[in-house]
Structures are given as C-alpha cells and as structure tokens.
Amino acid sequence: MEVLDQLNSTPLYLISGGIILFVVAMSLFFLIRAYRAGIAIGMDRTKLKRTVTSSITFSILPSISILLGVIALSGSLGIPLPWLRLSVIGALHYETSVADIAARNTGLDSLNAEQMTPTAFTTIALLMSVGIIWGVVCMALFGKTYTRKLQKKKTGTKKGGGFGDLAMTAMFIGLITAYIGSFIGQLVQFQNGSFVITGQYLQLVTLVFAAGAMAVFIYFTEKKKLAWLENFSIAGSMLVGMAASVFSNMIF
Amino acid sequence: MNEQQRNEYLEKYNNRTHLFGRIGLLLGIVMLVGSPFLMGLSLDAMPDLSAFGKGFAQIAIIYIPSCIVEFLIYTPMLGAGGSYLGFITGNMINMKIPCALNARDIAGTEAGTTENEIVSTLSIAASSLVTTVVIALGVLLMIPLRPVLEAEVLQPAFDNVVPALFGAMAIKYFRKGKELVAIPLVVMTLLFVFVPSLISNVGFLMILSGAIAIAHAWIRMRKTQKKEAGEA
Numbered sequence: 001m002e003v004l005d006q007l008n009s010t011p012l013y014l015i016s017g018g019i020i021l022f023v024v025a026m027s028l029f030f031l032i033r034a035y036r037a038g039i040a041i042g043m044d045r046t047k048l049k050r051t052v053t054s055s056i057t058f059s060i061l062p063s064i065s066i067l068l069g070v071i072a073l074s075g076s077l078g079i080p081l082p083w084l085r086l087s088v089i090g091a092l093h094y095e096t097s098v099a100d101i102a103a104r105n106t107g108l109d110s111l112n113a114e115q116m117t118p119t120a121f122t123t124i125a126l127l128m129s130v131g132i133i134w135g136v137v138c139m140a141l142f143g144k145t146y147t148r149k150l151q152k153k154k155t156g157t158k159k160g161g162g163f164g165d166l167a168m169t170a171m172f173i174g175l176i177t178a179y180i181g182s183f184i185g186q187l188v189q190f191q192n193g194s195f196v197i198t199g200q201y202l203q204l205v206t207l208v209f210a211a212g213a214m215a216v217f218i219y220f221t222e223k224k225k226l227a228w229l230e231n232f233s234i235a236g237s238m239l240v241g242m243a244a245s246v247f248s249n250m251i252f
Numbered sequence: 253m254n255e256q257q258r259n260e261y262l263e264k265y266n267n268r269t270h271l272f273g274r275i276g277l278l279l280g281i282v283m284l285v286g287s288p289f290l291m292g293l294s295l296d297a298m299p300d301l302s303a304f305g306k307g308f309a310q311i312a313i314i315y316i317p318s319c320i321v322e323f324l325i326y327t328p329m330l331g332a333g334g335s336y337l338g339f340i341t342g343n344m345i346n347m348k349i350p351c352a353l354n355a356r357d358i359a360g361t362e363a364g365t366t367e368n369e370i371v372s373t374l375s376i377a378a379s380s381l382v383t384t385v386v387i388a389l390g391v392l393l394m395i396p397l398r399p400v401l402e403a404e405v406l407q408p409a410f411d412n413v414v415p416a417l418f419g420a421m422a423i424k425y426f427r428k429g430k431e432l433v434a435i436p437l438v439v440m441t442l443l444f445v446f447v448p449s450l451i452s453n454v455g456f457l458m459i460l461s462g463a464i465a466i467a468h469a470w471i472r473m474r475k476t477q478k479k480e481a482g483e484a
Contacts (some may be wrong), residue, residue, distance in 0.1 A: 032338050066343060123300045123376040138319065218423065
C-alpha cells in the first residue's frame with residue numbers, strides 16, 4: 001500500500017473525525033448555553049439571532065481559505081491529519097510552516113509525499129499538535145483567574161463606556177495597522193541604500209478594494225437604513241477585495 | 253428576574269462556563285496529543301521521539317511565547333466562554349477575533365460586560381461550526397471541488413483572504429478611533445519598509461502597535477478627563 005493510501009485510511013479518518021465531533025459537540029453546547037443565558041437575562045432574541053447569522057456569513061469565506069490549507073497539506077500528509085489540525089486549535093499560517101519544520105527534523109528534505117514514511121508522519125503529527133497547544137494549556141490553567149481579574153462588575157449595552165472598550169478598539173487598530181504596514185513593506189523595501197518596489201502589490205489592492213466596499217456597505221446600512229445588509233457587509237467586502245485581486249492579477 | 257436573581261444566575265453561569273470550558277480543553281489536549289499515537293498504532297509506526305525533541309526545540313522557541321501572548325491579548329477580547337471555544341477551535345486571528353468583534357458591533361455590546369460575553373460565545377461557536385461544516389463538505393466533495401479551488405486564476409483570491417478581511421475590518425474600526433490610527437500605522441510602515449526581515453514577525457510586532465494605540469488612547473482619555481474636571 002502506498003504511504004498516502006495509508007495516511008488516507010479509514011482508521012485515521014475515524015480518529016480525526018472523532019476528535020472533530022467532540023469539538024462540534026462542545027461548540028453546540030456552548031452555543032445553546034449562551035443563547036439560553038441571553039434569553040434568561042432578558043436580551044433581545046432578534047439580537048441574539050442576528051449575532052449567530054452574522055457570524056455564520058462572516059465565517060464562510062475564511063473557512064474556504066482554511067479548506068484550501070487542508071487541500072494544500074493533503075498532498076503530502078493525506079486528508080485526515082490536516083483536517084484535524086485545521087479544525088482543532090490549528091491556524092492556517094501556523095500549520096504549513098510547522099509541518100515543514102517538522103518534516104525536515106524527521107529527515108525529509110521538505111514536506112513532500114515522495115519521502116514520507118509512516119514514522120515521519122506520526123512524528124510530524126505529534127510536533128504539529130504539541131507545538132501550538134500552549135494557548136489552550138494557558139487557558140485551561142489560568143483562564144479562570146485571568147478572566148475574573150478582567151471582568152468588570154457592570155453590565156449593560158450602552159456604548160462609550162470605560163477604558164476597557166476603548167482599549168479593545170485600540171488593540172484591534174494596532175493589529176490592523178501592523179498588518180497594513182507589513183503589506184506596504186512587502187511592496188516597498190529599503191535595500192542597500194535605495195527604495196525597491198518588489199511588485200507584491202496584490203495584498204494592498206485587495207485591502208483597498210475590501211475597505212472601499214465596506215465604506216459602500218456602511219453608507220447603505222447607516223444612511224439608507226438598510227440594517228439587514230450589515231450581516232453580509234464583511235463577507236461581501238471580502239468578496240469584492242478577493243475579486244479585485246483576481247482581476248488585478250489578470251490585467252497586470 | 254430581579255437584580256439579585258439575575259446576579260445569582262450569572263454567577264452560576266460564569267462558574268459553569270469555567271468548569272465546562274476547563275473540562276473541554278483538558279479532554280481536547282489529551283485527545284490531540286494522543287491522536288498521533290493512536291494513528292501510530294493504526295499505521296504500526298510510533299512517533300520518533302528523538303526527532304520530535306529536536307523539532308520541538310525549534311518550534312517551541314517561536315510558538316510558546318507567541319501562544320502565551322495570544323492568551324493574554326485574545327482572552328480580554330473574547331471573554332471566558334468565547335476564549336475556551338476560540339482556543340480549542342483555533343484560527344483566532346484570521347477568523348475568530350474579527351468575527352467576535354463584528355458580532356459585538358452588530359449587537360452593540362461593550363467589552364467586559366455579561367452581554368458581550370454571551371454575544372462573543374455565540375459568535376465563536378457559530379463560526380467554529382461553520383468552519384467544521386465547510387471543511388467537512390470540502391473533504392467530502394474534494395474530487396469535484398479541487399479543480400475549482402486550485403484553479404490558477406483564483407489563487408490570488410485565496411492567497412489574499414487576510415488582506416480582504418483586514419481591509420473590511422479597518423474601515424469599521426478606523427471610524428471608531430480615527431485619531432488612534434496614524435501613529436501605529438506610520439511606525440509599522442517605516443519599520444517594515446526599512447527592516448523587511450521583520451515582516452515574518454508581524455504577529456509579534458502587533459503587540460508593539462497595539463501598545464502604541466492603547467497608550468495613545470489612554471493619554472487622550474486622561475486629557476479629556478482633566479479638561480472636564482477643569483470645566484466642572
């Protein structure tokens with residue numbers, strides 16, 4: 001039997017599928033609990049349902065890109081392991097690079113199907129799993145203490161409250177600006193005393209078009225009072241940005 | 253439900269969130285670490301622990317600090333329930349965090365409140381389920397879908413999901429804190445343009461840009477408070 005056939009065998013699907021089912025059950029359990037708690041403390045049912053709807057539409061496109069990560073890794077690792085890794089704790093940007101580091105340490109030249117052996121595979125699987133597990137370990141051990149410290153006593157839905165809310169907005173602005181800076185840095189770089197244009201412009205084109213589309217969505221939701229559009233604004237803007245990257249790549 | 257009943261209910265809800273969350277995470281850790289050994293039993297090939305040790309040293313040096321920083325930064329953004337689910341289901345920065353913040357905006361809740369805790373949990377749970385369904389469908393339909401998803405013409409779209417996501421989120425968040433954008437944006441741009449090797453460490457440098465934005469927000473808030481106190 002070829003190695004890839006072994007890596008795609010039924011027992012491996014059952015192992016990955018079993019763990020993924022556990023995480024699905026946990027997500028459903030938390031979803032139902034949170035919904036019931038929201039109703040019990042008098043939150044608006046419509047608001048709760050909109051939260052779920054908007055999160056579903058929001059997650060479809062990023063999920064497809066995660067699926068692509070599964071497909072990309074399946075060529076060398078089979079389907080069950082990448083499926084598990086990207087459904088439980090995994091992160092798209094992490095898995096590919098760690099799989100490659102792991103492969104090199106098991107004696108492979110790089111992550112590839114030709115040199116893969118069952119032992120290399122299980123070693124890579126263990127490295128991929130243990131390498132990223134620390135956020136979960138921290139949360140399991142210290143999550144309770146940490147969230148209790150952070151928890152404010154007040155409740156309510158009024159806006160413009162304490163510094164916590166402003167700090168969250170600031171943190172996210174910091175995060176986005178770091179990424180925008182990195183996209184600019186990928187296009188323009190200072191090398192050996194002069195500025196060099198690398199030609200990696202697609203990230204910025206995508207970003208600008210997605211941002212423009214979002215501005216249009218905001219115009220319609222706020223000025224034209226089409227509140228229902230808000231649920232689709234992120235997914236719609238992302239589609240516009242991604243389409244722009246495809247067309248720019250075809251044209252230039 | 254009166255105020256006292258509500259507080260008692262929430263106290264119980266929060267305690268149970270931690271209990272269930274911890275049990276779920278610990279079971280998840282055991283299953284995840286155990287799975288390569290289970291797969292090894294099926295393949296008759298256990299992991300090579302010496303190769304694991306060497307690889308782990310390389311990976312740990314990058315990812316243990318990064319995971320700890322993620323725990324410290326993301327937990328306040330997601331609340332308890334959202335964090336338990338978010339950490340076990342993963343894909344935090346490219347999906348769960350923006351998803352939860354978007355839900356918070358739509359529901360109009362404030363960070364740190366019980367309402368936000370509930371909205372955040374609902375959002376992360378829904379998002380996780382969508383990812384699981386999309387990947388499961390993708391795996392089932394792998395053969396017909398593969399040519400479409402791997403079509404060369406579509407690759408730029410899938411390579412640029414993160415810029416698309418952050419472009420859309422940027423407009424939403426920059427409007428909420430216009431005055432906080434310029435300094436971290438200029439600092440980060442200069443840093444990446446002049447030291448391009450840092451681009452691969454953007455995950456770490458977002459701590460710096462976040463700290464700059466938070467410090468700026470704090471200074472502005474103090475100024476406003478002093479001004480208001482002076483006027484009073």
